[in-house]
Structures are given as structure tokens and as C-alpha cells.
Amino acid sequence: MKKFVNDPAQFVPEFMKGIALANPDLLAFTPEFQLITRKGGPDNAKVSVVQGSGSGHEPAHVMAVGPGMLTGACQGAVFAAPPVDACYETIKACASDAGVIVLVNNYQGDRMAWDMATEMASADGINVRQFWINDDVAVEDSTWTVGRRGVAGNFFVIKACGAAAEQGKNLDQVEAIADKVNKNVRTMGVALTSCIPPAKGTPIFELGDDEIEVGVGIHGEPGRRREKITNADAITDELFEAVSKDIPFNSGDRIALMINGLGGTPITELYVMYARAHELAEKAGFKIVRNYVGEYCTSLEMAGASLTILRLDAELEALLDAPAETAARIF
Amino acid sequence: MAEISQDNIERAIRTTAATVLRNEHYFSDLDGLAGDGDFGTSLATGFRVIDNEWDTIDKSNIGAMLLKISMLVSKHVGGSSGPIWGTGFMKAGMLTRGKESVTLDELADMLGSAIEGIQARGGAQLGDKTLLDALIPVHEQLKQHAAGDGDLGAALCDAAQAADEAIDKTRSLVAHRGRASQVGERSANTPDPGIVAIATILQDWCKEYGVERTPVAAELAKATA
Numbered sequence: 144m145k146k147f148v149n150d151p152a153q154f155v156p157e158f159m160k161g162i163a164l165a166n167p168d169l170l171a172f173t174p175e176f177q178l179i180t181r182k183g184g185p186d187n188a189k190v191s192v193v194q195g196s197g198s199g200h201e202p203a204h205v206m207a208v209g210p211g212m213l214t215g216a217c218q219g220a221v222f223a224a225p226p227v228d229a230c231y232e233t234i235k236a237c238a239s240d241a242g243v244i245v246l247v248n249n250y251q252g253d254r255m256a257w258d259m260a261t262e263m264a265s266a267d268g269i270n271v272r273q274f275w276i277n278d279d280v281a282v283e284d285s286t287w288t289v290g291r292r293g294v295a296g297n298f299f300v301i302k303a304c305g306a307a308a309e310q311g312k313n314l315d316q317v318e319a320i321a322d323k324v325n326k327n328v329r330t331m332g333v334a335l336t337s338c339i340p341p342a343k344g345t346p347i348f349e350l351g352d353d354e355i356e357v358g359v360g361i362h363g364e365p366g367r368r369r370e371k372i373t374n375a376d377a378i379t380d381e382l383f384e385a386v387s388k389d390i391p392f393n394s395g396d397r398i399a400l401m402i403n404g405l406g407g408t409p410i411t412e413l414y415v416m417y418a419r420a421h422e423l424a425e426k427a428g429f430k431i432v433r434n435y436v437g438e439y440c441t442s443l444e445m446a447g448a449s450l451t452i453l454r455l456d457a458e459l460e461a462l463l464d465a466p467a468e469t470a471a472r473i474f
Numbered sequence: 475m476a477e478i479s480q481d482n483i484e485r486a487i488r489t490t491a492a493t494v495l496r497n498e499h500y501f502s503d504l505d506g507l508a509g510d511g512d513f514g515t516s517l518a519t520g521f522r523v524i525d526n527e528w529d530t531i532d533k534s535n536i537g538a539m540l541l542k543i544s545m546l547v548s549k550h551v552g553g554s555s556g557p558i559w560g561t562g563f564m565k566a567g568m569l570t571r572g573k574e575s576v577t578l579d580e581l582a583d584m585l586g587s588a589i590e591g592i593q594a595r596g597g598a599q600l601g602d603k604t605l606l607d608a609l610i611p612v613h614e615q616l617k618q619h620a621a622g623d624g625d626l627g628a629a630l631c632d633a634a635q636a637a638d639e640a641i642d643k644t645r646s647l648v649a650h651r652g653r654a655s656q657v658g659e660r661s662a663n664t665p666d667p668g669i670v671a672i673a674t675i676l677q678d679w680c681k682e683y684g685v686e687r688t689p690v691a692a693e694l695a696k697a698t699a
Contacts, residue, residue, distance in 0.1 A: 226549035227545055227548040227549060227557075227560060228545040228548075228549055255554075255557035255595060256557070258595065259557060259560060259561060259564060259595075262564065262568075263541065263568075266568050
């Protein structure tokens with residue numbers, strides 16, 4: 144294993160320190176709870192939007208903190224839910240008179256930690272609610288879930304809720320937007336390689352040189368099946384078929400189309416996939432209003448990608464259009 | 475009615491930590507019969523932290539202390555036992571914020587609230603062969619004594635008896651929750667390690683508070699030997 148790692152146990156706090164140092168005007172870092180909040184803290188006139196989950200999915204979670212996106216987020220160890228006290232401190236640090244919404248990806252560990260933290264914060268008098276994201280169509284139950292997993296669709300829930308909160312929408316309205324996005328977003332991924340958590344030092348699963356895992360989870364959980372690699376178009380066809388038939392999306396739908404890299408795939412390969420997905424969407428009669436090609440929710444250095452479709456309406460289009468400022472940006 | 479002081483609750487927690495640490499390998503061995511064999515180690519990892527950090531834990535009142543313990547248990551006990559046990563301490567802590575002593579009736583309510591929280595967190599019911607099969611009859615005993623004689627020693631003795639009996643009552647059941655449920659019929663005729671742990675903790679509390687009681691279930695006798 145060759146990685147830019149010092150002490151594997153310090154990997155998460157060290158990358159968080161880097162994110163904070165690189166964004167001094169934007170972010171504040173609390174090392175004790177592996178917590179990053181917007182500099183200046185919550186705005187009592189606006190709903191706070193928070194999240195927290197295992198590390199290894201960056202830019203998901205802490206790199207999505209900033210105006211128009213998350214108010215704060217905490218990180219667990221790589222692929223492990225954050226501890227209850229970190230979740231509780233995150234809610235407290237982001238407490239707002241307008242309320243707090245916790246956007247939780249549907250994994251048992253994350254749900255249990257946030258359940259407890261939410262109960263404790265509620266007992267403190269903080270107006271806090273949870274919302275669970277589950278956009279992955281690959282499998283109904285998985286290694287660490289009852290029900291579907293939350294994956295790259297997470298980005299759209301954060302973006303829409305963050306924008307709505309910024310516009311002064313109340314807690315009920317922000318929650319309704321989370322629900323609308325989650326009901327209209329679907330994702331499926333494929334892995335070409337495994338990934339290596341720094342503390343483990345070895346791949347989390349084995350995949351042959353000529354094999355792919357279709358429907359892989361972002362922690363390397365098994366998907367629908369393992370098959371021999373074909374080519375980019377055939378793989379994209381399979382993802383598009385699974386995702387577009389799930390709700391299903393209909394001809395005439397206005398959509399956002401995302402090709403998300405899982406960490407180890409070059410952007411060029413993602414654009415090869417996007418080209419095919421774009422043509423498939425047009426052939427299906429979808430109107431692509433926005434597109435997203437890049438890394439939004441990763442699995443360390445796993446080579447692979449996921450395809451996400453979000454059905455839009457005027458309200459969601461405006462929320463996706465709204466400005467945002469986070470550590471995850473390229474100029 | 476007799477009051478249970480914060481000092482006595484602190485003693486109970488320290489005794490619990492000693493019970494768990496002493497039985498680290500034995501509880502894991504029991505778990506290995508039908509589960510993944512990590513229960514004793516998971517529990518001990520958390521209670522070792524409680525032991526090590528004991529002096530720094532906020533003890534300004536019972537609730538503050540139990541909420542801190544809830545955090546430590548949730549954070550350091552591995553697997554699903556962390557949030558399950560942590561939830562129990564959290565619910566008990568929420569009922570005792572600001573309190574420096576509790577009545578037997580309040581102690582029963584703390585356990586009742588812990589049971590509700592654990593059921594909500596893990597989804598288990600009576601008869602699913604989990605620690606609830608010990609906690610629910612223990613709760614019944616506390617309620618009965620709180621409504622009746624109010625005798626703390628008798629309540630503890632009967633509570634320990636109820637948990638002890640739960641080991642043999644549930645032995646033949648098939649687990650419906652937790653890791654042991656994944657092996658189905660293979661979990662029958664093995665004791666549930668969570669139930670054994672609760673019974674062992676109560677038996678050790680009896681000893682700590684000078685209540686005479688002889689263990690019945692073979693596993694309890696071994697864990698308290």
C-alpha cells in the first residue's frame with residue numbers, strides 16, 4: 144500500500160485540518176469532535192442543515208459545509224459512523240432558533256448515532272429533526288442497511304436543503320424539500336477496483352483484474368452481481384437502465400444527470416460515460432436541465448462511477464441554481 | 475420509601491465495569507456459540523474506558539453522570555451493543571437530570587424508560603432472545619417492590635432472580651434479533667450472552683450491597699465464581 148498517510152489513526156483529523164487551513168475564511172474546525180462548521184456559526188433566522196457520516200466519501204459531508212450547503216458536519220473514522228458525542232456536538236454547534244435538520248444517509252450505524260444524538264439534543268430544547276436519504280437502487284437491503292443505501296443522491300438533498308435554508312424557508316419546508324429530492328433521485332454505481340482504508344492497509348474486497356461489481360456500495364458492499372468487464376457504453380447502459388426504470392422516470396421529465404467518480408477514475412473516463420448517458424437520456428425523452436460530472440461521493444481510491452438521475456420541477460431547479468460556497472470547488 | 479443515593483448508583487456502575495471486565499473472554503465465548511464472538515470484548519472495551527476516565531466523568535448529578543456514560547458506551551462499545559446499551563443509559567439519564575438520589579419507584583421508571591428506548595433502537599420484543607428478556611422481568615420485580623414493601627434489598631434479590639431465570643427460560647429459543655438471528659436454529663440451546671451479562675451484573679450488585687443470593691443458571695454460576 145502506498146498512500147500519503149502519516150499515522151493511519153490520525154488520517155481523518157489530519158485531512159480535516161488541511162481542509163480547515165485551506166479555507167480559513169469559510170470554515171471552523173473542532174478537532175475534539177472531528178467537526179467542521181461554517182465560520183461564524185449558525186444563523187438563528189435560518190434552518191441549519193447538518194450531516195455526518197464515515198470518512199472516505201469526500202467531498203461528501205465536511206467538504207460540503209459552507210453558505211448555501213451544510214451548516215456543519217462531523218466525520219467518523221474511514222467508513223465508520225461518527226460517535227454519538229460528535230453527532231450531539233454537531234447539532235449543538237449548529238443549533239438555530241429556526242431549527243436543525245440532520246440529513247442522514249441510510250446506514251444502521253449512522254442512524255443509531257444520529258438517533259441518540261437527536262434525542263439528547265431535543266431533550267436540551269433544540270428543535271431538531273432527521274431525514275434519511277436512500278437513493279441507491281442496486282439492492283433493497285445491504286450489509287449495513289435495512290432498506291436502500293444513501294449514496295451520491297445525497298449531494299442533491301444537501302444542495303436543495305442548503306439553498307432552501309439560505310432563502311429563509313422554515314423547518315417544515317426544508318424537510319419537505321429533502322423528501323421531494325429523495326423521492327425523485329435514484330443512483331447506481333459500479334466498481335472496477337476495490338479500495339484500501341488507511342488503517343486496514345489492504346483492499347476491503349477482492350475483485351479480479353477483468354471483473355466489475357455492478358451495484359457496488361460506497362463502502363465496497365456487494366451490489367447486484369459481479370461480471371466480466373465489457374466497455375464503457377455497455378456499463379453505462381446497464382446503470383442507466385437500472386436507474387431510469389426505478390421510479391420510473393418518464394419521457395418529458397426535466398432532469399439533472401450526474402456521473403459521479405468513486406475516487407480512482409479519471410475525469411476523462413467519467414466524460415466518456417456522460418456522453419453515453421446523455422444520449423440515452425435524450426433518447427428516453429428526458430430533458431437534461433443540469434449535469435454534474437466529477438466527484439461528489441467517493442469511496443477512497445476505488446475506481447468506478449455511479450450514475451444519478453434527479454427529476455426536477457421549478458422549485459428544485461431554482462434551488463440547484465442558487466449560489467453556494469464550499470471547500471469542494473474548482474476554479 | 476428508602477432513597478438510592480448517587481453514591482450507590484456510582485458504586486453500581488463501577489461494579490458493572492468490574493463484572494464486564496472480569497468476564498470479557500467468557501462473554502465472548504458464550505457469544506461465539508451462536509453469534510460472532512465479540513460481545514465480551516466489545517462490552518469490555520467500552521467499560522474499560524469508563525473505568526479509565528472515571529475521575530473525569532461529570533458527577534454533578536445522577537442524570538449528568540448517566541448521560542456521559544451513555545456517550546462513552548455508545549462510542550466505545552463495538553457493534554450494535556454500543557447504541558443499545560448506550561440508549562439504556564441515555565434514557566435513565568434523561569429521567570434523572572439534576573437528581574442526587576432516586577426512589578425505588580424512580581429506579582423502576584429509569585429501567586422502564588431504558589427498555590422502551592432499547593426496543594425502539596433495536597426493534598426487539600420480549601421472547602426475541604435478547605437482553606430485553608432479562609430486563610423486562612427485572613423491571614416487573616422493581617415495580618412490584620416499589621408498589622409493595624419498598625424494600626431495596628428484597629427488590630434487588632428478586633430482580634437478580636428474574637434475570638437468572640431468564641437464562642434458562644430463553645435457552646431453547648431461536649434468536650430473532652442481533653447477529654445470532656442469522657444462524658437461525660443453531661441459536662437454540664445456547665444461552666444469550668446479553669441475558670447472561672445482565673444476570674451477572676445483578677448478581678454482582680447483590681454481592682456488592684450485601685444481599686445473599688445463590689446463582690441458579692450454570693453460566694451465571696461460572697460468571698460470578
